[in-house]
Amino acid sequence: MCGEHPPGSIDRMRNTDVVTVRGLRKAYGDRVVVDDLDLDIPAGQIVGLIGANGAGKTTTVECLQGLRKPDAGTLRVLGFDPVTQAAALRPHVGSQLQDSALPDRLRVAEAVRLFRTPHGRDGAELLEQFGLAARLRSAFASLSGGERQRLFLVLALLNRPRLVILDELTQGLDPAARRDVWAAIRQLNEDGTTVLLVTHELDEAESLCNQVLVMRAGRLLDAGAPSELVDRHAAEATIRFSLPDYPPGMLDSLGRIDGVRSVNRTGKQVVVRGERRVVAYVCAAMVACESVPADLQVHVPTLEDALLGLLSGQVTPSTQLAGARA
Amino acid sequence: MNGQTAQLIRAELTLIRRDPLVLTFVFVFPIVTMLIIGGAFGTQPDSAFDFTDPSHWYVASYLTVVIGAIGLVMLPVHLASYRERGVLRRFAVAGFPRWSFALAELVVGLVTTLAACALLLAVAAPVYGLPALHDAWRVVLALALGAVCFIGLGVLLGSVLPSARSAQAVGLLLFFPSFLLGAGGPPPHVMGSAVRAIAVPLPLTLLTNAVREPWLGLGSATTSLVALAALTVLVTAVAARRAVL
Numbered sequence: 001m002c003g004e005h006p007p008g009s010i011d012r013m014r015n016t017d018v019v020t021v022r023g024l025r026k027a028y029g030d031r032v033v034v035d036d037l038d039l040d041i042p043a044g045q046i047v048g049l050i051g052a053n054g055a056g057k058t059t060t061v062e063c064l065q066g067l068r069k070p071d072a073g074t075l076r077v078l079g080f081d082p083v084t085q086a087a088a089l090r091p092h093v094g095s096q097l098q099d100s101a102l103p104d105r106l107r108v109a110e111a112v113r114l115f116r117t118p119h120g121r122d123g124a125e126l127l128e129q130f131g132l133a134a135r136l137r138s139a140f141a142s143l144s145g146g147e148r149q150r151l152f153l154v155l156a157l158l159n160r161p162r163l164v165i166l167d168e169l170t171q172g173l174d175p176a177a178r179r180d181v182w183a184a185i186r187q188l189n190e191d192g193t194t195v196l197l198v199t200h201e202l203d204e205a206e207s208l209c210n211q212v213l214v215m216r217a218g219r220l221l222d223a224g225a226p227s228e229l230v231d232r233h234a235a236e237a238t239i240r241f242s243l244p245d246y247p248p249g250m251l252d253s254l255g256r257i258d259g260v261r262s263v264n265r266t267g268k269q270v271v272v273r274g275e276r277r278v279v280a281y282v283c284a285a286m287v288a289c290e291s292v293p294a295d296l297q298v299h300v301p302t303l304e305d306a307l308l309g310l311l312s313g314q315v316t317p318s319t320q321l322a323g324a325r326a
Numbered sequence: 327m328n329g330q331t332a333q334l335i336r337a338e339l340t341l342i343r344r345d346p347l348v349l350t351f352v353f354v355f356p357i358v359t360m361l362i363i364g365g366a367f368g369t370q371p372d373s374a375f376d377f378t379d380p381s382h383w384y385v386a387s388y389l390t391v392v393i394g395a396i397g398l399v400m401l402p403v404h405l406a407s408y409r410e411r412g413v414l415r416r417f418a419v420a421g422f423p424r425w426s427f428a429l430a431e432l433v434v435g436l437v438t439t440l441a442a443c444a445l446l447l448a449v450a451a452p453v454y455g456l457p458a459l460h461d462a463w464r465v466v467l468a469l470a471l472g473a474v475c476f477i478g479l480g481v482l483l484g485s486v487l488p489s490a491r492s493a494q495a496v497g498l499l500l501f502f503p504s505f506l507l508g509a510g511g512p513p514p515h516v517m518g519s520a521v522r523a524i525a526v527p528l529p530l531t532l533l534t535n536a537v538r539e540p541w542l543g544l545g546s547a548t549t550s551l552v553a554l555a556a557l558t559v560l561v562t563a564v565a566a567r568r569a570v571l
Contacts, residue, residue, distance in 0.1 A: 090421030100412030105344040114337045
């Protein structure tokens with residue numbers, strides 16, 4: 001398709017994968033944006049593609065949608081080559097693009113009519129579900145940022161796609177609208193649709209995704225379930241508290257709990273660090289000593305903690321993935 | 327034509343109707359300027375106008391002003407705005423057929439041309455009267471070629487200019503000299519030789535000659551018609567490729 005790749009590599013793609021990419025490379029002039037990228041998206045999952053700005057996420061997605069021609073690599077989306085079979089592929093893919101719009105004077109109802117194919121879903125039902133039923137006659141230019149995003153989502157879901165690609169899905173949405181959209185994505189996934197979510201919002205990825213693919217500098221840095229990534233890159237929980245008086249031996253006993261890495265006392269305040277599971281043991285030990293602090297604070301690492309280190313670290317993609325797969 | 331293409335054409339026709347730039351430049355501007363210029367030179371045959379009624383000279387010229395406004399202002403701004411804002415990418419990923427947008431722009435351009443020309447003639451008829459058509463087929467052929475040629479030019483400009491603002495700036499810069507030198511300005515006989523040399527090869531001048539001369543019985547304008555036909559083939563071929571989704 002677009003350059004040479006080791007023979008047989010495409011044969012190793014799993015039948016259950018909706019998207020398979022091998023050796024994708026894309027450069028704009030001298031700037032390589034995606035470099036020898038391999039990735040798989042299994043059917044029926046919500047997969048998050050995350051990374052810092054310029055990591056190559058949007059370019060990767062645009063190659064999958066057939067909007068950009070790769071310089072090298074092999075791509076299959078739902079069994080189609082997105083470059084040579086874009087026309088056959090696109091009816092099966094619902095897309096919500098970053099940085100795109102509709103004509104300013106196009107009304108909501110007209111947009112649904114324009115983008116709906118004969119086998120598509122009932123637009124009215126989707127508009128109702130996403131809170132746009134009262135805006136049928138509103139022009140696109142008059143919609144708020146959140147309403148525009150919801151309309152894009154309606155259009156992406158309109159034609160019963162097998163794969164939905166959502167790039168910066170909840171950008172501009174208020175917290176309540178985000179939750180509504182998340183619920184809709186979960187419902188869509190439960191109905192059997194595979195979702196590829198490109199996002200900067202790590203809480204969104206953590207909440208929605210079965211799998212997360214982390215990109216940096218055009219390469220896949222790590223991949224796995226959100227909890228696996230947290231375990232690998234931010235396993236340490238932190239417990240802070242202070243007591244007026246510490247029972248004799250209490251801090252020593254906390255330090256001996258399996259998984260606790262450090263117990264540091266500064267004045268009245270104590271900080272305990274260790275694996276996530278020690279939170280329960282530390283709290284139980286304090287209850288057993290009848291010393292329950294009023295200011296107990298527990299920080300359990302999130303995907304954001306894991307990825308902050310991962311994305312800003314010095315680790316090379318190949319080293320990291322080798323470690324992840326081992 | 328498949329259903330999606332038909333829907334896109336319908337939507338584009340609806341949107342063009344709502345565009346104030348189209349209303350101003352394509353429908354109002356040619357009529358207002360035709361009434362002013364046509365009235366300024368009166369209705370007595372004049373040597374500067376090849377001994378024809380000056381108002382009829384301008385009625386026969388101003389249909390091409392409509393075509394020029396569509397090709398040099400309306401379509402470039404419309405397309406550049408779509409490209410700049412990612413509307414075309416959205417059409418592409420939604421699975422609209424590759425040629426659907428090019429076809430939609432052709433239909434929109436032709437329908438707008440017909441509507442604006444009909445309105446211009448409807449206004450001109452009671453004010454100045456409509457000049458008799460000496461060679462109707464040649465006039466229709468020239469108008470059809472000119473409409474397609476300028477639609478192609480519009481699509482081409484809209485596909486290479488980076489933004490709607492730049493398309494508007496470049497479009498107006500091309501439109502007004504073309505309008506003044508080749509269609510709605512002073513007749514060629516009163517222009518100096520240098521200005522006339524600039525005016526002669528302009529696409530709008532070729533089109534206006536190819537329409538006006540057979541309409542008013544001043545000649546067949548075969549050279550202009552052939553040049554216009556060649557330009558139409560070239561521009562349409564390039565524009566069609568540029569407008570593919």
